[in-house]
Amino acid sequence: MSKLRDFMQIRLAQSQDRIDVDQIYREIISSATWLPKSVRSGPVSFATDSEGEVVHVAVDETTGVQGFISVWQPESFVHHLYVAPGFQQQGLGTMLLQSLDTWLPRPWRLKCTQANEAAFTFYTNVAGTLL
Numbered sequence: 001m002s003k004l005r006d007f008m009q010i011r012l013a014q015s016q017d018r019i020d021v022d023q024i025y026r027e028i029i030s031s032a033t034w035l036p037k038s039v040r041s042g043p044v045s046f047a048t049d050s051e052g053e054v055v056h057v058a059v060d061e062t063t064g065v066q067g068f069i070s071v072w073q074p075e076s077f078v079h080h081l082y083v084a085p086g087f088q089q090q091g092l093g094t095m096l097l098q099s100l101d102t103w104l105p106r107p108w109r110l111k112c113t114q115a116n117e118a119a120f121t122f123y124t125n126v127a128g129t130l131l
Helices: 002-007 017-029 037-041 092-102 115-124
Strands: 006-012 054-060 064-072 077-083
Touching: 002 037, 006 092, 017 037, 017 054, 017 064, 054 092, 064 092, 077 092, 092 115
Parallel strands: none
Antiparallel strands: 006 054, 054 064, 064 077
């Protein structure tokens, strides 16, 4: 994880990040075997699915946006947390969650279905210290 911290910046999403964020979102949703096929193959819009939420991105100045977190701020609700496949299991999801401490009051809330095994394991592993 310390290696990521050397070159990854977490910041508020900007308009130019929209395409990268949407691409990551579509890639993750389309490969999520725990979702019904109709959802995986149907139209997906991050802008629609996150309307009104605050979005922060993890940016590598060389490769661009590699992950993001989207929060419904009035309820401190983490709605979306996605990391590009090439950056998964390297601590980026944890970095995105930890970045909430600088601006989002606790307690944070989220929901995650057990069918999404990778996410469920991730949240279970970090819940003791972060959520």
